[in-house]
Every structure is written in structure tokens, then in C-alpha cells.
Amino acid sequence: MAYWLIKSEPDAWSWDQQVQKGAAGETWSGVRNHTAKLNLMAMKRGERAFFYHSNVGKAIVGIAEIAREAYPDPSARPGEPWVAVDVRALAPVPKPVTLDAIKAQARLKDMALLRQSRLSVQPVSDAQWNLICRIGGVAAP
């Protein structure tokens, strides 16, 4: 089981809005970067992703689940290669893990969030996932 991190500017699409969508989930579309696209394509149904608020808040605020694997992005123009997945909110992170808190952890210094700050869909290792869950007060599954 792989873990992921997906970014959204809360002004555009927030965790609260995601929660409103409930179990039905919502299309995660609009990704226009090839590295991010490859990550979307590697996602499997049932895998988990941190929901990160970029720009405003700058924190991991929730845990989402991949509800549907990659399919052609409905917001792409015909012939473009972009893909979307469906994502649904699973649980909030009781104590949101801020970017500062992540930077403060030596064990998290290799996270893509820090190394490739512009990548909007990125993998998270098991160790990184577990540590962030612990910092965020997420109960063990």
C-alpha cells in the first residue's frame, strides 16, 4: 500500500469542501505536471493520501482515500494526456501538521514536500506517513 500527499489551495478547494462531499468523493482534476500525473496514475483504489493546504494554512489537515483510479481528466482539452482520480475524505488530522513542523523534523527532510515544493501530487514513504500521523495525533488504523 502506497501513501501519497495531495495539495490544494484552500481558497480553491479546501478540506472542508472535500468533507462536504462525503463518501461520494470528488474528482481530483486539473493537474498539469507530468511528474504529478505519473503519481496519479500509480494510485490504487483504497490507498491513502495526506490532504495538504498550500499557500494558506500550509499544513496537512486531513487524510483522504483514493476512491477511483486514474481516468482521463474531464477538465483537459481533447487529446491532452492529463488524468484525474476520485478522492474522498476519510478523517481529519486532529492536530494539523504544519510545514514548519515538518521542516523541524530531521527525519522528514527528504520529503518531496520540502525537496520539490511545487509538486502537487507526491509519494510519501511508510516511515514519513507513520511519523506524520503520530505528530498529527491520528489514531492508528
Next chain:
DNA sequence: GCCAACGTTGGC
């Protein structure tokens, strides 16, 4: 194929 110009993302 190289590289300068430009646009976008996202932290500060």
C-alpha cells in the same frame, strides 16, 4: 539541440 524568456507555483 541549446538557451533565453516567460509563466506558474508556492513559500516568505
Next chain:
DNA sequence: GCCAACGTTGGC
């Protein structure tokens, strides 16, 4: 609002 990182575009 600025700027660094980085991807894309277009002239050559």
C-alpha cells in the same frame, strides 16, 4: 508583493 524553483515555449 517578491522571489526561487522549475516547467514550457520559441527563436536560432
